[in-house]
Amino acid sequence: MKTVLITGANKSIGYEAARQLLQKGYYVYLGSRDQQKGQKAADQLKAEGFANVEPIVIDVTSSDSIKAARETLGQKTDILDVLINNAGISGGLPQPAIGTDIAMFRQVFDTNFFGLIETTQAFMDLLKQSAEPRIVNVTSGLGSLTLHSDPAWKYYQVKTACYGPSKSALNAYTIVLAYELRDTPFKVNAVDPGYTATDFNHHSGPGTVPDAAARLVKAATFGPDGPTGQFFSDDNAPDTGISPW
Known part of the structure; x- marks a missing residue:
């Protein structure tokens, strides 16, 4: 049975990705900053009939928490097949380039960038034990420099000084x-779940959580001939599914 760790998985897209991977027969370690919220999410999935799920406390902004999560997971399994780096924050709006407090830049980057790197490095040894290791980094179309430079892009006016650059x-x-x-054998990809209606954006997005989660699951389950080093975004590249950087 393949194993997967999903950070920020106690709700929304991460939670739905956990459900979809459980449906595919994966054993899911459901990452959450809050132990009670993580346990509640795992219990909800078990109530739906999924037995192979358990919570893992991990705060990607805390080195101690990441190390503790690695130690905990290492006591449960010698192999991690999939890491989905889903935890992230927006930093709130607006985010002008001139005027946004530097503390907000640091907070957003600590979660969306530095935390992702530290988490990936911490679990790399377990991933290397997998025959088909997969890393999915959850990104955003707002991270595309090419699209942000194109006045014809539908989200051209949505500029965020912290979130997009992170x-x-x-x-x-x-x-x-x-x-x-x-x-x-690694496949490492960045995946944009799309502009999805979640708490993250006050449910303003037109996309659905199941569709967004399916995009992450697709990259998490690529076969041996699957792509690597790509930026997938059905939202910004509906024809090819591959977004410009």
């Missing part, structure tokens, strides 16, 4: 990581 940095890290692992 995802651009995430994308850049994904490229480097995929390159370093190019001669291994």
